[in-house]
Amino acid sequence: MSNESEGNFVTTDGRNIGGVMMEMKNITLRFGGVVALENISFNILEGEVRAIIGPNGAGKSSMLNVISGFYIPQEGEVIFQGSPRPSLKPFEVAHQGIARTFQNIALFEGMSVLDNVMTGRLTKMKTGIFSQMIWAGKAEREEIENREAVEKIIDFLEIQAIRKTPVSRLPYGLKKRVELARALAAEPNLLLLDEPMAGMNVEEKQDMSRFILDVNSEFGTTIALIEHDMGVVMDLSDRVVVMDYGRKIGDGTPDEVRNNQEVIDAYLGVSHD
Amino acid sequence: MLYREAGDYSTSYPEDSQTFPIKFDRYRYYAILAVAFLVIPFFVNDYWANAVLVPFLIYSIAAIGLNILTGYCGQVSLGTGGFMAVGAYACYKLMTAFPEISVMVHILLAGGVTAAVVTLFGLPSLRIKGFYLAVSTLAAQFFLVWMFNKVPWFYNYSMTGMIGSPERTVLGIVVTGPATDAWAKYMVCLIFVTFCAVLARNMTRGSVGRKWMAIRDMDIAAEIIGVNPLMAKLSAFAVSGFFIGIAGALFFSVYLGAIEVTEAFGIEKSFLVLFMVIIGGLGSIFGSFAGAAFLVLLPVLLKNLLVGGLGWPTDLAQHLYFIIAGGLIIIFLILEPHGLAQLWRVAKEKLRLWPFPH
Ligand SMILES: Nc1ncnc2c1ncn2[C@@H]1O[C@H](COP(=O)(O)OP(=O)(O)O)[C@@H](O)[C@H]1O
Ligand SMILES: [Mg+2]
Numbered sequence: 001m002s003n004e005s006e007g008n009f010v011t012t013d014g015r016n017i018g019g020v021m022m023e024m025k026n027i028t029l030r031f032g033g034v035v036a037l038e039n040i041s042f043n044i045l046e047g048e049v050r051a052i053i054g055p056n057g058a059g060k061s062s063m064l065n066v067i068s069g070f071y072i073p074q075e076g077e078v079i080f081q082g083s084p085r086p087s088l089k090p091f092e093v094a095h096q097g098i099a100r101t102f103q104n105i106a107l108f109e110g111m112s113v114l115d116n117v118m119t120g121r122l123t124k125m126k127t128g129i130f131s132q133m134i135w136a137g138k139a140e141r142e143e144i145e146n147r148e149a150v151e152k153i154i155d156f157l158e159i160q161a162i163r164k165t166p167v168s169r170l171p172y173g174l175k176k177r178v179e180l181a182r183a184l185a186a187e188p189n190l191l192l193l194d195e196p197m198a199g200m201n202v203e204e205k206q207d208m209s210r211f212i213l214d215v216n217s218e219f220g221t222t223i224a225l226i227e228h229d230m231g232v233v234m235d236l237s238d239r240v241v242v243m244d245y246g247r248k249i250g251d252g253t254p255d256e257v258r259n260n261q262e263v264i265d266a267y268l269g270v271s272h273d
Numbered sequence: 274m275l276y277r278e279a280g281d282y283s284t285s286y287p288e289d290s291q292t293f294p295i296k297f298d299r300y301r302y303y304a305i306l307a308v309a310f311l312v313i314p315f316f317v318n319d320y321w322a323n324a325v326l327v328p329f330l331i332y333s334i335a336a337i338g339l340n341i342l343t344g345y346c347g348q349v350s351l352g353t354g355g356f357m358a359v360g361a362y363a364c365y366k367l368m369t370a371f372p373e374i375s376v377m378v379h380i381l382l383a384g385g386v387t388a389a390v391v392t393l394f395g396l397p398s399l400r401i402k403g404f405y406l407a408v409s410t411l412a413a414q415f416f417l418v419w420m421f422n423k424v425p426w427f428y429n430y431s432m433t434g435m436i437g438s439p440e441r442t443v444l445g446i447v448v449t450g451p452a453t454d455a456w457a458k459y460m461v462c463l464i465f466v467t468f469c470a471v472l473a474r475n476m477t478r479g480s481v482g483r484k485w486m487a488i489r490d491m492d493i494a495a496e497i498i499g500v501n502p503l504m505a506k507l508s509a510f511a512v513s514g515f516f517i518g519i520a521g522a523l524f525f526s527v528y529l530g531a532i533e534v535t536e537a538f539g540i541e542k543s544f545l546v547l548f549m550v551i552i553g554g555l556g557s558i559f560g561s562f563a564g565a566a567f568l569v570l571l572p573v574l575l576k577n578l579l580v581g582g583l584g585w586p587t588d589l590a591q592h593l594y595f596i597i598a599g600g601l602i603i604i605f606l607i608l609e610p611h612g613l614a615q616l617w618r619v620a621k622e623k624l625r626l627w628p629f630p631h
Contacts, residue, residue: 068497070493089496089501090493090496090497091496091497091498091499091500091501091502094496094497094498094499095499099497099498100497102494102497106491106493106494106497107490107491107494108486108487108490108491108494108495109490109491110486110489110490110556111483111486111487111490115483115486118480118483119483119484119487119495119498119500120498121480122480122483122484122487122498122499122500123498123499125479125480127479127480129476129481129508129512132475132476132479132480132481133472133475133476134475135475135478135479139475139479139480142479142480143286143478143479143480144286147286148286151286182498186498186499
């Protein structure tokens, strides 16, 4: 399978896939008696779109939570950009250049769209509280620089018109887009998307797919995404990890995975939600 | 045509993020400042200073402080009275220990001392949230008042257990002690209010403010964008404490002159300032002023109207005050958590579009 071939190739559409960005080694995660992840290993290559699929409860979200530091696995190792990663707190993971969205939208409901996206820049904003108090000078300059970066993302995701709208007033599909904007504002090296298209209508799904592909090709951002819709996964991803009951049952290109008998039995054969 | 946004476009990001993006608002703000600094000092008398203006200004500072913590960062505190007492006692100890240093410096330092103390009481906030945190700040309130009563060092071993503010001058003008003129009290408080409001506004419009609001709205999401929850919460406690400490120091040194801690900084103070923040609007600097104005003015108004005008007994007017204040708090909590500030915003939004609402 192609996950053994370690990177450095150019895809048919001309994107560069590089070396290994992140490697999960024998990850086991238990909640009391429940084994959410059982001895899972896979890697994410620089510049690729990596999908994680599997039925509900398979452990996909748990996997992302391990990567972003919410869950600490009982066994196994995370190797990030060549070196083993100690167990980090989620905010420390963010400072390493890993951003994410959540399965259930996690926006700041009391703030406007613009402020939400601006929060995505917090890892880049370093002026201390005393400069902030004075504002004129350092703090103001930093605010403007970051505002400019954020406006680019806002244009990119076509949410200019709702810039000043309180997030709580937005419909579901737009909220998902704003959450993506906030994650992109951090200019991450690795972007984790937990079911970015769940609950969307066809049109919204198409928009979102387009944005994900554009992010990957224009910014070169490495993306790991969880998705239910097989069609979407086939279109979007370079390689797919298939999970079931906390185990990895398949790994490879969409075509390889589609033809894997175990995967067909466990996942494609059964109807899901 | 009174209030117009049309033709008033922001053409740059700094313009777009100013405090008052609409020109009309900006002019009104300068006008208020001009009246406050250049007109009122010449007309203010003892009654207006002591009954209305000075308490309004001091409570505004305290409300800004609590609003940073509760309104912006989402950490409910019932310790405001006790924290104000820290500011008052720090100011007293500094004034008596270093009489040669300006009292203005002492008031600022009292804010600093309070910031440190409040940060200490904020440490549990990393582990406990909401109701339980409120209870722990309530414990701080009772502990602090008890401590200032029990440890004679704090009141310099005076027989009465009270602390009194010695006379101090700024630029030759008496600002503390019984001989202080009304306008001088007013001016000192006005200077500190302006100072605190500008600092608060600056912090809340930039990255620090966004960190606080992120923690308030969803702490898990805040962590994922790189906010260290401990640092964000503790900085809110510290900044809040700084303002509340300044308010306490002014309350003691400039406003009352002599205090007994249980009476001046009891649990009622904590609730009073919390109600100001709720009525004025959580997460709004303007709301802090509105809430303070409302709860300072309401009893004065009721007293003048009902007792002075209609000849009601004083206690009846006071009960009416409690009923009105209590009712409003319930209404605001249920219907409009953003308080008077939000009502004001909605009214402005309507006005902007008037007379063509569509
Ligand atoms: N915080 C948690 N505490 C206990 N069990 C959990 C927790 N998070 C996930 N699980 C369990 O781990 C398993 C995998 O869940 P999850 O990763 O959310 O699946 P998926 O995202 O693939 O639908 C489920 O059985 C779930 O109940
Ligand atoms: Mg999930």
